[in-house]
Amino acid sequence: MTNLRTLLFFVTCLWATAADAQRYELRDSWQCIPVSKMKEPGTTISSPGFALKSWLPAVVPGTVLTTMLANKQVPDPFLGMNNKHIPDIFNTGKEYYTYWFVRDFEEKADAGQEVWLHLRGVNYSCDVFLNGKKLNAKLHSGMFLRQTYNITAHLSKTGKNRLAVIVYPPDVVGNPNGGQGGDGTIARNVSHQYVAGWDWIQPIRDRNTGIWDKVTIEKTGKINIKNPHVVTLVPGKRTPGATQQPATIRVTAELENPGNVPQKGILQYSLDGNRVSKEVTVQPHSTLEVKLPDLSLKNPKLWWPNGYGAQDLYDLKMQFTQAGKVSDTEDIQVGVREIQADWNTTTRSKQISVNGQRVFIKGGNWIISDAMLRFSDERYNAEVRFHRDMNLNLLRIWGGALTERPEFYEACDRYGILVMQDFWGSGDCNGRWVDPMKADDQWTRRKYPDDHNLFLESAADQIKMIRNYPSLAIWCGGNEITLPVDIMTPLRDSILPALDGTRWFVDYSNSDDMSFNALGGNGDGPYGIQPLTRFWNYRTWPFNSEIGSVGVGDHHSLERFLPEANRIAPAYSAETRREKVDSVWQYHKYIGYDHHIEPYGKATDMRDFGKKAQLVNYDQYRALMEGFSAHMWDWYTGVIIWKTQNPWTALRGQMYDYYLDPNACLYGLHSGSEPLHVMYNPADTAVAIVNNTFKHQYDLMLVIDAIDMKGNVKQLTQVFVEIGPSTTRKIIDINREIREMAKKEGMFLSLRLLNLDKKPVSDNLYWLPDATGNHSGLQAMPKSQATATARTIAKGKVEVTLKNPANAPLAFFNRLALVDPNTKQRILPVFYDDNYISVLPGESKTVVMEYTPQSGLVPVVSVEGWNAEEQLIQIAEK
Structure with missing residues (x-):
């Protein structure tokens, strides 16, 4: 009792x-x-x-x-x-x-x-x-x-x-005259700029x-805790998963007393069983910043970027108590990590390190989750998860948008995505270039916004809002231009050191620190479709903040926002070297595929165009990341794709559409960006391996196979290899072997790395053109004989297996989807551990889909390949 x-x-x-x-x-x-x-x-x-x-x-x-x-x-x-x-x-x-x-x-x-x-x-x-x-x-x-x-x-x-x-x-709404940011005057406000229109969006009215x-x-007691600040110091060079030397945790907070009498109490926090406290008195009508004693955290679980280690997070509970009664509580998730930025003398650019280990940046430019600011935790989670699934490790928040919300940063913390956060300015609106579309000259635009003090006050406030997130790695002054000097100087030299002081501040997105080219000058790009060899041979900027290309989805995606009358494929003319494009496509900012569809055969309709565009998409983004990775630490310390998502139904630069339906760009990046990757250089016909981890990789079997259009497989080589950490290594040249095989109708080239259990750790398939540069073999490829089965393996998880019989053609480029059996519409979002997959003769592949089940809906699986008509597969229950 x-x-x-x-x-x-x-x-x-x-x-x-x-x-x-x-x-x-x-x-x-x-x-x-x-x-x-x-x-x-x-x-x-x-x-x-x-x-x-x-x-x-x-x-x-x-x-x-x-x-x-x-x-x-x-x-x-x-x-x-x-x-x-x-x-x-x-x-x-x-x-x-x-x-x-x-x-x-x-x-x-x-x-x-x-x-x-x-x-x-x-x-x-x-x-x-x-x-x-x-x-x-x-x-x-x-x-x-x-x-x-x-x-x-x-x-x-x-x-x-x-x-x-x-x-x-806004005080000045701007004329949406078709320029970047319209006539530019939208930048006179301390707000976002894209709302007057950009090359990827129409104006937000x-x-x-x-x-x-x-x-x-x-609701609090007499004391309100405001703007807690947690800094983690992780000295030395650390190894993921190892026993760690202590890390130092430094915590401060502001205590506000709105009342008429002094308030005495204890500010304290708990973290991983440790309790740190300090007795304080806060005077009436005042706010006091309190620094708590440092905590030495024993054997900390560290936070690492995606691909390098786990994203461990600690729960920190902060309280102010008076006579044992809690006045206020703040809960913070803490990622124990330290970000460093130092100069790489070889590339002549900055490089990023986390916990003492340098990280090759594979990033995407992020505009905003929704152009009309309809944010949700679920959408943030889905979008950031897609970037994790692309095997990227950084998102840059473009300066024409906003300071991203805490919920976005929580998702980045969860998935290991570093963040480069721009402040609010762009070269387009803020005067970098002569622009006849702008209302004011460069001298006037250079002084935007009208209220510099408001800019600085807002910047200080937003820094306090997001500074605790371990994913936040870099502050950036502006997009392609520095902020006005009376904004940038106090921001860089006073505000950031006082309120943060733990991250690299780069003065603008393609500054010399990031993008100084040894051949002269700085910049970003190129943009648009590139010959695949260019990604390997052409030396661009060493920390390229923007390099981009296409991103049209398939017909399922296009039909969601294009009226039926406008579902017309762009038609390329070899004579004029131009595409004829429907007006609604143009309104949605279509960026041209030009002649790059032609090697697969002229598109017969929108569905055919979308299908062939996915082959281009996959090839472009796989080659982009492979080309940069091939030269990491030699030419490059990082690359950030322009861009990886659209907050509007635009027809360019996206790995998934506005409705969260992924296209082949995502899976081209998923392949080309994988931490341990075997790849083919189309410029010199060599096979190389990139190891984007901190571990030396031993006992890997490299298997190279050539497959013709009928499914005949010829092994070109099989050899054990090893590769050191954070390294690219050229293994073998296969030019002689593939030249004759590909000459007539093209061929498939299969590259695999197998571990000692004979399981693939990297599996990469290329489709090589014939001697004329066309994919004539693909255009006449025999029908696939592959079969598919699906079964539920857990709530919200479906496993799909594709089996291809022996002596059959390769089952090429199969797109999986989860579908409502009644409407035949795709269920969105769905996360796939791979997609657009190909299966060699006599082999099978398994893909796991993850989704949020809906009451009363039993989905089916859609499988549609390059050489296979769409089929719908019933899902067997567990």
Whole structure:
């Protein structure tokens, strides 16, 4: 009986000590109205008794345009030419997209409690009212500046409250005249620039005006913990998985006392069974930054980038307590790692190291998850996971967009994706080049934005918001141009050292630090389809921040946003060397495949075009990463693809479409970027191995086979090899063997690395053209005889096996999908451990699909190959 009483007392105490610390989001049940239909002041509108007649449901977080779309007031701007039919703010005037947003909620403060209202992002300006009172003393401006208000005294005694926010569009909305960022004046604001249009997107008509990020209520005791900061120091050169020497954990936090009397208590945190604390007193109406004693963490589990080691994360719980009662709590996930950037004298560029080991950067440029700012944890997770599946290890957040959200960084922490975070500027809008599309000359544009102090205040705030994430590796001043000197100098020399001080700051995305070419000059590119040999032979920038190509999906992808009348394949003319392209394709920023489809046979329709485009896609991105990897630490320290995703239904630069349906670009990168990879150099016909791990790889059997179009296999060589860590090694030249075999109709070249268990650790298949450069053999290839079976192996996991009988043609380039059996539409997103797979005669391959099951839906598997018609396979239950 005594033990039971003790247990009940202990549980009750736990509940009591945590009762003051609460946080929740005001997400649903918002209402809105355009300011043109509501002339009452905010003090009246925010009174709980004021009737909200004719108000509409609002999307918060969201924008005016997402709300209008939800209320069916505008067509979906991502489909067809719909965006052209939505009024643009440049023509309507700003009042058209100026809106009131209102949210009723229940809350009251108990004795000893403080209640806080947080707005994490409003674009562009706003006034905030609660229960008839205005909360902000002056107009709040800036897309990237968070707001916090202590609302304790303004809460209704009944507990029924009304929050009202009037949101104004950017001060300067810009003319969307077809230039990069339109006429450039959108950059006069401290906000994103792509909303006036870019070469990958049409203009966002409301310029994303709205309460675009989360609104939360927080309840604390008398002290509020703000902006905790965790720094991890990992000295020396570390090895993944080994017993580690200690790491140092340094923690600070801001403590705010809004009351009239001093508050004494203990700031403490716990991490991996360790407790660190400090007794402090916070004076009235003040904020105090507190530095806690350093913690020496024994044998830490380290965080590593994708492909190099595990992404271990620790839970850190920070609390401020007074007399044993918790006033506030902050929970932080900590990745113990240290980022270094040093000069590579061979490449003449910076190189990135993590925990003392240099990492060859294989990255993608990221614009934004959704062009209309419709963010979700699930979408962030899917998109970042796709980049993990591409075997990439870095994402660069392009400077014409925004500071990415904490939920994005959480996904990058989870999947081991380093992040290069640009601040808000671009060479296009901010004056690097002469541009007749711009309203102002370069001298004027060089001074953008109009309010430099707002830029610096916003930058400091955003640094505090994301600095704890281990994935954040690099700060970048701007895209292809430095920030104005009176912004860049304090940002680089004062703000970042004071608020972070642990990461490399590169002054702009293709600065000399990243991209100085030994042959002279700096830059990025090239863009568009390249001959495959160029990726191997042409020496580009040593840390190339942008090099890009195509990315059209197959017909399933295209049909999601192209009207039926516009599903017309681009037609290439050898005489004019140009493509004839449908107007809707052009509106969606199609980038040309030109003559590169022709070697596979002229496309007969859109479906055929999409099918052949996938072969080009796979080849382009595999060769890109192979060519850069072949010269790592010699020519290059890294490469960042322009770009790997689209936040709009654009027809360029994407490994998966806006609807999260992957195309062959993703799996070309998945192959070409794998940590241990065997590859064929089309420029010198040599076979090489790249080892992008920290381990020496021994006892690998290299098997090289040549296969003709009928499926006859000829082994060219079989030899044991080894390769050192972070190294590329040329193994053998096979020019003599393949020249005659490929001459007539092309051939397949199979490269494999097998371990001592005879299991493939790298499996790479190339399709080589005939002597004329055409794939004549593929065009007349015999039908596949492969069969497919599928079975459930766990909830949300399906295993598909393709078997190809002996003495059969190679089963080439099979695209797997999970399909709704009723609509025949693909289920999205689905994650595949491989796709666009080929199976040699007498062999089989297995692919695992992972998806989120839907109640009442039993999917089927679609298998469609280059030489096989689509078939639908029933999934056997476990």
